[in-house]
Amino acid sequence: MPGDVGPRAANAVEVEDLSVRYRTADGWFTAVSDFSLTVSSGQRVAIVGESGSGKSSVCMALAGLLPLGAAVEATTARIIETDLTARPTRAIPYQVPGVSVVFQNAMNALDPVWTVGSQLGTAIRGRGATSRARARVLAGEWLERVGIRDPARVLRARPYELSGGMRQRVMIAIALCSQPELLIADEPTSALDVTLSVDLLELITSLTADLGTTLLMITHDIGLCRAYSDRVVVMHRGRVVEQGDTEQVLAAPSADYTAALLACAPSLAQLNDHRLTTMVGVS
Ligand SMILES: Nc1ncnc2c1ncn2[C@@H]1O[C@H](COP(=O)(O)OP(=O)(O)OP(=O)(O)O)[C@@H](O)[C@H]1O
Ligand SMILES: [Mg+2]
Numbered sequence: 001m002p003g004d005v006g007p008r009a010a011n012a013v014e015v016e017d018l019s020v021r022y023r024t025a026d027g028w029f030t031a032v033s034d035f036s037l038t039v040s041s042g043q044r045v046a047i048v049g050e051s052g053s054g055k056s057s058v059c060m061a062l063a064g065l066l067p068l069g070a071a072v073e074a075t076t077a078r079i080i081e082t083d084l085t086a087r088p089t090r091a092i093p094y095q096v097p098g099v100s101v102v103f104q105n106a107m108n109a110l111d112p113v114w115t116v117g118s119q120l121g122t123a124i125r126g127r128g129a130t131s132r133a134r135a136r137v138l139a140g141e142w143l144e145r146v147g148i149r150d151p152a153r154v155l156r157a158r159p160y161e162l163s164g165g166m167r168q169r170v171m172i173a174i175a176l177c178s179q180p181e182l183l184i185a186d187e188p189t190s191a192l193d194v195t196l197s198v199d200l201l202e203l204i205t206s207l208t209a210d211l212g213t214t215l216l217m218i219t220h221d222i223g224l225c226r227a228y229s230d231r232v233v234v235m236h237r238g239r240v241v242e243q244g245d246t247e248q249v250l251a252a253p254s255a256d257y258t259a260a261l262l263a264c265a266p267s268l269a270q271l272n273d274h275r276l277t278t279m280v281g282v283s
Contacts (some may be wrong), residue, residue, distance in 0.1 A: 009080055012182045012214035013039040014063060016076040020057040020238075023069050031057040032238045039231075041181070044205060044215040046225040046246065048261065049235035055218045058235070059184045065094040080181045090256070102204075104187040106167035110159040114169050116143075117155035123174045142173040147203060165196045172200070176207055183208055185217040191226070198219070201228045222265040226250055233249035234258045 020032040032054040039045050047055045058065045062079055064087075077084035077182060080098035120142060121135040130138070134153070135181040143151035145157040146169040150251045159167050168188065175183060185204060189197035205228050208215045219225050225232055226246060234255065253259045 009041055009181065011078070012041050012043075012080060013037055014076055014078040014214065015046075015062065015074060015193070018058065018061060018072070018074040019062050019079060020054070020066065021071040023071075026073070027160060027224055030238060032061070033224070035235075035238075035240055037233060037240070037243070039182075039214055039216060041203070041214055042209075042212055043231060044217070044229045045231045046229035047216070047218045047233045047235060048220070048225055050224065050261070051220075053235040054238040055191055056186055057238075059101070059186050059216065059218060061181075063099050063184050064094050065099050065101065078185070079136070098181040100178060100183050102168075102175045102181040102183065102185040102188045104211050106164070106171040107159060109171055109173075110167060112158060112160055114157065114158070114220075116153065116157055120170065120174055120177065124177050127178050138241055142177050143170070146170070146173045146176075147199075155211075165192055165200070168192065172204060176211060176213065179211050180213055182214045182216065185215065187218050187220065190220055197224065198227075204228075207247070212222070222250065222262060236262065271283055 004261050015038070016036045018032060018035040019030060021028045021030050023029075035054075036057055037045075042061060047058065051053055057066070061070075062077075064084065072084070074085055079096045082096045082098075085095070103110060110116075116141055119131065120139040124130060124135045124142070125132070135238075140151040140155060143154055148154050148166060148169055154162065154166065154170070160171070162170065163218060172188075183204070188204065189200045191199065201224055204217075205212075205215065216267050217229065229246045231244065232246045232249050234241050234249070234253075234257065237256045242249060242253060242256045250262065253262060
């Protein structure tokens, strides 16, 4: 089982003045501007913001996975040991070494044709020379580690034979079996119900803590952000409006936008109200 975690870089992420632009029929569209973030090794950072605020664009830029044709610029963009500014912009997406990603919808991220065992085994073998038989054993161990009770059946199953929660657990195993330095989780649980979301965030945070893996997650859920992040970055219209210690920012936000976002978060106290607060006119 994994345990041989090597020394980690002091900062997993050092980004200054990142911008992301997409080419559209109407010309270049700027999705992210002036984005700066430093994440020290082992921290858990959440990015929050309404739909379209640029959260995924930031994360995909940091993972090297933006679509072909997107333009990324930054004065500093060091992810683990990789200097992204040294790469030509608009290059073919490539995965930054030491970085793994978990997406919202595991069904889209997993290949429907191949069994879980072969997909997880391939990820394990990608780490280094391991025989197929050994990779199969490790794959079973990883499935147990992510809370799958019948690993032998799941190893033989194809993704569509599993529930959404189990598929997401498989994705987590695939992402973490390489013992990445940085895990980027883009709304890893928003397709799941609340109880399952909490279970999976518990799993992600405990496994990343065991592995010494830094966690950068996107969430729409302020409750999950509060419970599972040390720092929070609030984005609006492609820019950071506020960032800091999660408890402090959520208790006393300094930006009007953050306060409005918090006011929109559904809470049990609102159960008797028939209307949720909506965001109006925050600029
Ligand atoms: N490939 C693309 N081409 C053109 N525009 C894009 C592309 N991807 C994203 N955008 C635009 O960039 C902006 C930011 O999108 P992004 O997906 O980063 O936001 P987000 O905060 O992750 O939103 P959500 O919460 O809905 O996932 C949006 O206006 C979106 O329409
Ligand atoms: Mg997104």
